Amino acid sequence: MAVTPTLETDVLRRQDPELAEILLAELTRQSTTLQLIAAENFASPAVLAALGSPLANKYAEGYPGARHHGGCELADVAERVAVDRATALFGAAHANVQSHSGSSAVLAAYAALLRPGDTVLALGLPYGGHLTHGSPANFSGRWFDFVGYGVDAETGLIDHDQVRHLARDHRPKAIVCGSIAYPRHIDYAFFHEVADEVGAYLIVAAGHPIGLVAGGVAPSPVPYADVVCATTHKVLRGPRGGMILCGSELAERIDRSVFPFTQGGAQMNSIAAKAVAFGEAATPAFGAYARQVVANARVLAGHLAAEGFGVVTGGTDTHLIVVDPAPLGVDGRSARGRLAAAGIVLDCCALPHGEGRGLRLGTAAVTTQGMGETEMVLIAALLAGVLRGDHDPAGVRAEVRELTGRFPPYPG
Ligand SMILES: Cc1ncc(COP(=O)(O)O)c(C=O)c1O
Known part of the structure; x- marks a missing residue:
């Protein structure tokens, strides 16, 4: 991980291999699965360095x-x-x-x-x-x-x-x-x-x-x-x-x-x-990031609707999307489990006035990784494919690995 200089990782590994293994495995999990939890993001190496100071x-x-x-x-x-x-x-x-x-x-x-x-x-x-x-x-x-x-x-x-x-x-x-x-x-x-x-x-x-x-x-x-x-x-x-x-x-x-x-x-x-x-x-780069977060969410919401999901409020103004997967024949709770097995990580949430549970997704983390509209179209298709049963989870897991491999959260 860029923020944890090799030296410090080595120190932890030498002193406490059990914990070092857990932390490195978590880095691998975050880097090789799709992080669509709306409340999460990838803090910069500088932020993580201050935390570890x-x-x-x-x-x-x-x-x-x-x-x-x-x-x-x-x-x-x-x-x-x-x-x-x-x-x-x-x-x-x-x-x-x-x-x-x-x-x-x-x-x-x-x-x-x-x-x-x-x-x-x-x-x-x-x-x-x-x-x-x-x-x-x-x-x-x-x-x-x-x-x-x-x-x-x-x-x-x-x-x-x-x-x-x-x-x-x-x-x-x-x-x-x-x-x-x-x-x-x-x-x-x-x-x-x-x-x-x-x-x-x-x-x-x-x-x-x-x-x-x-x-x-x-x-x-x-x-x-x-x-x-x-x-x-x-x-x-x-x-x-x-x-x-x-x-x-x-x-x-x-x-x-x-x-x-x-x-x-x-x-x-x-x-x-x-x-x-x-x-x-406060930097212009963050303004550009925030614009891309919303652009990505809009494209993702539009393509999830096209795939048959019920999109709460018909779309989004923000980073956050709530969908009802029921039209694809699955409740939110089991949808979350099936998606997790395919390497797609998101939350269930209440559906206003709806039956069962919905899914809550956000684009903050994937946008930090550098993904754009093209990748949102692919992500919508992967979600729908898993839930409809068109794609087998192992195949989607491999596609997710390939996608996240092209957009590492902590390059190098
Ligand atoms: C509106 C609102 N209030 C409170 C919280 C709670 O934050 P924390 O989990 O840091 O206690 C959140 C986090 O999701 C939030 O979105």
Whole structure:
């Protein structure tokens, strides 16, 4: 792997061959199968180098200039660089880059704005809401009173009339918009208007589209939201982690809700890696990448429709596609298993108003590998071939190996 210099791989191999073998096998798995999980990407060697740097050793509770530990001079510089790059990239007054994950960013946002028992309006889980949008298995469902809005049964698009009615009926303390399976742009101006009308905070859960926002190919929630929560992996292509953007009036509340309310020491190696990713995302090359991600998703969605899949919302504006494989005679859950056997890795997801499970795909990782529209046409054909039973899995596995061999995620 380019990021792990041979020397370090050799060190690991010598010291702990068992783990070295697992890590190298994972690299082989990622490089020789098709990564279509919409939440995944290939972070750059520079991002991975920052993750594996000595900042991983540093304890740094608190914020730059106000730490509870000594020796934070350079950690402070790294965090200030990350914050400055994030605020510049997204045009936000304030950024907190310490959240360990997307879920902990949402937890901190709720902690800053809500009290247990408050009512929150969010996209219902069957329609693509995340666990943090009121799942009974998650802190959100246990501590807050969630009301779910849905999508139109015909179009699959967010039902704006329902959002407005539910907001007027329930007078939520916060409205959450954002999804793990919504392939279209979200109308943040609409949500802002409704939140304003009922006196609710607007929290945008932008983990999926935030990389497209950085690349200039999706609308920004920043001008409309009180708080934007996001992940730094996915299309944004940084390390696994979270971040929060907000205006200066909420900055102190958000910071205190991250540390000390919901987290202890910041993961400084991860913050440095976030800084590297924000730097990469500010380049023209990343804009070109984001455009290609969407172009690829559109072609893939179109060809999946032509192959007979039911495409939720009829297509996509983003990196994400949701399809119903039922017309090909298979449910999402068994489709995922059959595709995995052929080296095609993707997720099942709920189908709004549908029977059974759907499939969720994304083009972030394959686009990082350099694949374009031609390869999307081939991928659609491979998926359909496997599920229809026209192609035997071993034959498709060989085609996937050939395809990924032409587009290695970490060349050299
Ligand atoms: C909207 C949204 N919220 C929260 C999360 C959770 O992120 P994590 O898995 O890092 O906790 C995600 C990740 O898929 C997301 O898309």
